[in-house]
Amino acid sequence: MIILLENIKRKGYNGSLASYKKYGGYEALGKALGMESSLIISELKKSGLRGRGGAAFPTGIKWEFAADAADNPKYVVCNADEGEPGTFKDKLLMEKDPHSLIEGMAICGKAIGTKHGFIYIRGEYFDAFRSLQKALDETRKQNLIGKNIMGSDFSFDITLYRGAGAYVCGEETALLDSLEGKKGQSRVKPPFPTFEGLRNKPTVLNNVETLSNIAQIISKGGSWFSKIGNKTATGTKLFCLSGDIKKPGVYEADMNVTLNELINDYGGGAVGTLSAVFPGGLASSLLTPDKFDIKMNYESVMKAGSMLGSGAVIAINSTRCPVDLAANRMAEFFDHESCGKCTPCREGTKRAKEILQGIASGTGSVEDLSTIRDLADVLFDTSRCGLGQTALNAIRSSIDIFEDIYLEHITKRRCRAGICKFKK
Amino acid sequence: MIELEKILAEYNYKQGALLPCLHLVQEKEGFISEKMISYLARKMDLTRVEVYSVVTFYSMFTLKKHGKYVIRMCLSFPCYLKGARTIFNAVKKELKIENGETTKDGLFSLEGVSCIGLCDKAPAMLINDKSYGNLNAKKTVDIIRKIKKAEKKK
Ligand SMILES: Cc1cc2nc3c(=O)[nH]c(=O)nc-3n(C[C@H](O)[C@H](O)[C@H](O)COP(=O)(O)O)c2cc1C
Numbered sequence A: 001m002i003i004l005l006e007n008i009k010r011k012g013y014n015g016s017l018a019s020y021k022k023y024g025g026y027e028a029l030g031k032a033l034g035m036e037s038s039l040i041i042s043e044l045k046k047s048g049l050r051g052r053g054g055a056a057f058p059t060g061i062k063w064e065f066a067a068d069a070a071d072n073p074k075y076v077v078c079n080a081d082e083g084e085p086g087t088f089k090d091k092l093l094m095e096k097d098p099h100s101l102i103e104g105m106a107i108c109g110k111a112i113g114t115k116h117g118f119i120y121i122r123g124e125y126f127d128a129f130r131s132l133q134k135a136l137d138e139t140r141k142q143n144l145i146g147k148n149i150m151g152s153d154f155s156f157d158i159t160l161y162r163g164a165g166a167y168v169c170g171e172e173t174a175l176l177d178s179l180e181g182k183k184g185q186s187r188v189k190p191p192f193p194t195f196e197g198l199r200n201k202p203t204v205l206n207n208v209e210t211l212s213n214i215a216q217i218i219s220k221g222g223s224w225f226s227k228i229g230n231k232t233a234t235g236t237k238l239f240c241l242s243g244d245i246k247k248p249g250v251y252e253a254d255m256n257v258t259l260n261e262l263i264n265d266y267g268g269g270a271v272g273t274l275s276a277v278f279p280g281g282l283a284s285s286l287l288t289p290d291k292f293d294i295k296m297n298y299e300s301v302m303k304a305g306s307m308l309g310s311g312a313v314i315a316i317n318s319t320r321c322p323v324d325l326a327a328n329r330m331a332e333f334f335d336h337e338s339c340g341k342c343t344p345c346r347e348g349t350k351r352a353k354e355i356l357q358g359i360a361s362g363t364g365s366v367e368d369l370s371t372i373r374d375l376a377d378v379l380f381d382t383s384r385c386g387l388g389q390t391a392l393n394a395i396r397s398s399i400d401i402f403e404d405i406y407l408e409h410i411t412k413r414r415c416r417a418g419i420c421k422f423k424k
Numbered sequence B: 001m002i003e004l005e006k007i008l009a010e011y012n013y014k015q016g017a018l019l020p021c022l023h024l025v026q027e028k029e030g031f032i033s034e035k036m037i038s039y040l041a042r043k044m045d046l047t048r049v050e051v052y053s054v055v056t057f058y059s060m061f062t063l064k065k066h067g068k069y070v071i072r073m074c075l076s077f078p079c080y081l082k083g084a085r086t087i088f089n090a091v092k093k094e095l096k097i098e099n100g101e102t103t104k105d106g107l108f109s110l111e112g113v114s115c116i117g118l119c120d121k122a123p124a125m126l127i128n129d130k131s132y133g134n135l136n137a138k139k140t141v142d143i144i145r146k147i148k149k150a151e152k153k154k
């Protein structure tokens, strides 16, 4: 089943307004303009759509909170800060089918009662920025956004806002601070953004992929969408396949698809023999081949001890050294990206990196492994935002799965993969 | 700059204008100067420290002048699996600079960065606003040499 990539896969489709309209584009907005706000929201709730940015919060409920909040003005903010290594689906949507996102945002504006929308886009996404800029210009010219859209009494416009190179700004409250021109550091929740968001006003914050589903849900109805996929994971999901896989890329499937199917049927199979896979990016725990038959939906992946996250499936084969990857890619990434606001994350990620780099260079001790496990607990329990809470998930899972390899590095100063260089 | 005034007015001289202003200045001048920090602080009624802390928080803003070509080489997990580290080292050697530095002639800056969304074409990099994928050391060095050559002709 294909929803999000339907247009992109059409022959000759180029993402322009003309081609978008050719296949029914902006009809959903027209329909929404004639609907009561509560009706739009009830369709969305019926659809069962859950946020695609990682946390999987029900989108209809989020919109309802914001619509019911008393304060004004309200804001619609699109999280286009896609920065999780291995995630590149939002980029594809923005570059190839930007109008789906714009239409979804306008419908959200109508549903919660606001004329203000923002797209917070990663600073490094130059092509996607240009594509959105062009799309917004076209849309304004044809009065599909702007004042009195399609002659109605509803006005809505969108400001494009570029991030500037900070992974943590993908976290919703850090994003809001960044959008206010501040350092992007997370806020304490609650209050949640639906009540106190941008400029402390009620704000709906949704991921690009989430919003790109909206127009089709309004066109075809919530119950149509709810029948696709799985009861608790309706609709389709974009999966980003990368790493040791033959055909890396973005693939759309409903959430009954198994990890095996993704790797073999969609991704053309593994390069080499896989030793583990991240089902949901570096913040998710690694899964070993015995678990590759799980279905890729929130509940099943959770049951297998990991999480679906934003859908970054990264395959790792047996020629890689798990210690090298943990020390030099995973721990290093989180240490670098920690915003430094709270101590457990700021110091914990640094300590984890030092300890792991010690193991990778032959100066580690057996106790180091339990220290890392303890650190993972501390960070999970005491960090302020999701970055710190999940920072050591993957590393802990790597130690659990490949303990013998870690011990070999520590006690025998030996790296089977021949990658780690030991100090004399 | 007239364009700065336009952005400031659009945001009612509120702090929200800061990132768009800094992007513009970084693009036009290649860095954020002390003078610019004072100017922006005054315009938005902020302290200089507030502006300074924002500038230093975001990796795309720099206090030192950037090269004409900013090479952003992805070192994240999927690119690392595909040999990004080796390419990075080859580029360092070619340009005779380390991560975060700029060549003496002011032509190139080199930055190891996090995922830039080109993981299906790993290893990948950006040079200014252009993306390059499926790289190897030779290909990457060739791209850089080509730019050098074109610049010499100017
Ligand atoms: C460290 C961190 C980084 C995040 N990065 C992103 C991101 O790049 N894009 C995104 O949509 N959500 C990201 N999120 C999730 C957001 O906080 C938020 O849950 C999401 O944007 C809500 O939209 P949704 O309900 O449509 O998923 C991140 C969360 C954390 C903790």
Ligand code: SF4
Pocket: A168, A185, A186, A337, A338, A339, A340, A341, A342, A343, A345, A346, A383, A384, A385, A386, A387, A388, A389
């Ligand atoms: S957990 Fe890390 S990223 Fe999040 S607020 Fe604390 S220091 Fe910042």
Ligand code: FES
Pocket: A085, A086, A087, B074, B075, B076, B077, B078, B079, B080, B114, B115, B116, B117, B118, B119, B122, B123, B124
């Ligand atoms: S990991 Fe290098 S572009 Fe995504």
